[in-house]
Amino acid sequence: MAKQKAMLIDIKRCIGCLSCETACKQLHGFSPDPEPTLSDTAFTVVETRGDKFVRKVCMHCDDPACASACPVGAIGKSPLGAVVYNADKCIGCRYCMLACPYQVPRYQWTKLAPFVKKCDMCSDRIKAGKSTACAEACPVQATVFGDRDALIAEAWNRIRGDSSYVPRIYGLEELGGGSVLFVSDVPFEKLGFKPAPTGNQPMPTLTASALGDSPKVVIMGGTILSALYWVTQRRREVALAEAEEKATIDKIKGERS
Amino acid sequence: MIARIKSEITLWRVIVAIIFTTGLYATYVRFFEGFRASTNLSDQMPWGLWVGLGTLCGIGLSAAGFGISAAVYLLGMERYRPILRASILISFLGYLTVMVGYLYEIGLPWRFWHPIVMWNHRSVLFDVCICIMTYMTVLTFEFAPAVIEKLPWKVFRETILRYHHKILIAVVLAGVLLSSMHQSYLGGLFLIARGKIHPLWYSQYMHALFYLSAIPAGLALTVMAIYLCMRSLKVRIDFSILSDCGRMIQLLLIVYAFFKLLDLVSNQALGYAFQRTSEAGYFWLEVALFLAVPIFLLSFDSVRSNPERLYWTSAIVVAGFMVDRLNVSINSLQSAMGAHYVPKWTELASSVLVIAAGVIAFRYAVIYLDILPKATVKPSTRWISNGGLPAQT
Numbered sequence: 001m002a003k004q005k006a007m008l009i010d011i012k013r014c015i016g017c018l019s020c021e022t023a024c025k026q027l028h029g030f031s032p033d034p035e036p037t038l039s040d041t042a043f044t045v046v047e048t049r050g051d052k053f054v055r056k057v058c059m060h061c062d063d064p065a066c067a068s069a070c071p072v073g074a075i076g077k078s079p080l081g082a083v084v085y086n087a088d089k090c091i092g093c094r095y096c097m098l099a100c101p102y103q104v105p106r107y108q109w110t111k112l113a114p115f116v117k118k119c120d121m122c123s124d125r126i127k128a129g130k131s132t133a134c135a136e137a138c139p140v141q142a143t144v145f146g147d148r149d150a151l152i153a154e155a156w157n158r159i160r161g162d163s164s165y166v167p168r169i170y171g172l173e174e175l176g177g178g179s180v181l182f183v184s185d186v187p188f189e190k191l192g193f194k195p196a197p198t199g200n201q202p203m204p205t206l207t208a209s210a211l212g213d214s215p216k217v218v219i220m221g222g223t224i225l226s227a228l229y230w231v232t233q234r235r236r237e238v239a240l241a242e243a244e245e246k247a248t249i250d251k252i253k254g255e256r257s
Numbered sequence: 258m259i260a261r262i263k264s265e266i267t268l269w270r271v272i273v274a275i276i277f278t279t280g281l282y283a284t285y286v287r288f289f290e291g292f293r294a295s296t297n298l299s300d301q302m303p304w305g306l307w308v309g310l311g312t313l314c315g316i317g318l319s320a321a322g323f324g325i326s327a328a329v330y331l332l333g334m335e336r337y338r339p340i341l342r343a344s345i346l347i348s349f350l351g352y353l354t355v356m357v358g359y360l361y362e363i364g365l366p367w368r369f370w371h372p373i374v375m376w377n378h379r380s381v382l383f384d385v386c387i388c389i390m391t392y393m394t395v396l397t398f399e400f401a402p403a404v405i406e407k408l409p410w411k412v413f414r415e416t417i418l419r420y421h422h423k424i425l426i427a428v429v430l431a432g433v434l435l436s437s438m439h440q441s442y443l444g445g446l447f448l449i450a451r452g453k454i455h456p457l458w459y460s461q462y463m464h465a466l467f468y469l470s471a472i473p474a475g476l477a478l479t480v481m482a483i484y485l486c487m488r489s490l491k492v493r494i495d496f497s498i499l500s501d502c503g504r505m506i507q508l509l510l511i512v513y514a515f516f517k518l519l520d521l522v523s524n525q526a527l528g529y530a531f532q533r534t535s536e537a538g539y540f541w542l543e544v545a546l547f548l549a550v551p552i553f554l555l556s557f558d559s560v561r562s563n564p565e566r567l568y569w570t571s572a573i574v575v576a577g578f579m580v581d582r583l584n585v586s587i588n589s590l591q592s593a594m595g596a597h598y599v600p601k602w603t604e605l606a607s608s609v610l611v612i613a614a615g616v617i618a619f620r621y622a623v624i625y626l627d628i629l630p631k632a633t634v635k636p637s638t639r640w641i642s643n644g645g646l647p648a649q650t
Contacts, residue, residue, distance in 0.1 A: 039300070065449055071386055073377035091371045092364020094303035095382045099449045103594065106300050107364070110293045114364040197452030206448045207381050210441075210464050214384075218434050225331050225430055232333030 023137030176202030280610020320475030322348025547577025
């Protein structure tokens, strides 16, 4: 099996030059004007938080909420680690947008045949052994691309080598982990990273328990209802038989008298 | 001639005309100009009125069909047989409106069949789709006799109905289970949006709460529909059945209120109800309309046994239920998603069009088919109570 790839984003190193944004837009053929938030023509943006720059991009979760939510299985995790979208399956229900804890998927609201749009970690490029466009464009290696294991080691190296880093890799364990990792010299909470809704548990566990209960409920409910039906049927039969019996007795009595 | 035309123009016909014109225009905008032109949906609010009103309220308010059929066929509560067909018809048409609404909701409506062949068993929405489609088949089956018995070919009719009768109970049982599943899965849809849904509504038992709240709401809608049939369509039915439905609604609402309170307390979310937020306001509106007022009113015999009062109380239940579903699907999400969503008029107009079409279909079904016992009695003797026995035609 191919080794899982990942991106490491270093907030301390980022200088906010927007090269990653531009490279991404260029690759996809979008207009190069920067946008304030993610959109169907901006799969990554650089947000300014105080004097820091934070890249917003799909986190490529290992067990993605969007993939578990999609009713037709149009979203999946590729062996290389990218969370990819299959436009041929999508029906446009937009449940992935509701499910994603990072609010990443965007929709083509203006189109008559709209699709979901999000970062696919340059799926075609990485399959060909290349790096992602954004990592390639970064002039200061604030975004680097590589094998996930190697990048985790690299991240710990950076943290150990420089005491100004927060001793934490965001995206390593949050919501079950993913293929986009952040390191920073400012606490993540101060940079607008929201607390993970399920801690280190993947989001799909939320629905798994409810769905997992349903076979039990169906079997139990079915049994109970069948039993109740049997009881009511039996009661009806008994009542009918008793009435018939009574009618016969009455008839005999009537004949005698 | 002009006088005749004038006499044909009644208030309700004008309203229907307005609904159809605006609704059809909204439909045109939706399918030929797209979402941006026809909705206020955005990346921050991907689901709006169509899901909240069309799907969640539509399915929830159609819950009476499985409730009453379970009561009559499985539990032997023969007393409710006179309103059985009406409740199945309401469910059938309710689900039909949801299926039409589904075509408005999804971005690529010509791919509506994808969930049938492309499965993702981990998705709650997939389960909802499959359950609703299967249950639609069940409802068609349950409702079919009302149409088949009107067919002119005697042998064909009787053969079909005989086989129909043989498997009816099994189908009803399947229908009850399927309904229970997807009524709760509709709540289960929102389980994955933890962190986005306001704590007054988010709970790991949302699916159970959706199930519990749907049944009284569905019953309330059935009471409303039958009342309107009695008032305008010469339908004669033993009113004490509806009174008993009122009592049932009250009981079910109390059960729901109990579990909702228990849930809020165990999630330590009750405090949010006393904050000065818009969510708290919506929450109390929901509590008042769906729980407090109806439970209070339905405890009076003078309300339950008076058709008009029972009708209006049921209307409050239905309104409260709609507030609840819109709260979960829209209001509870706004602040966390950073959205300010107010539905566009086209969203409302198209929803109302689909609902109105359902209501009109219901009216003509009641007129032309044997849905409810009909009689040509004088208006003053319409409310007949013969000691609880089902009304005979």
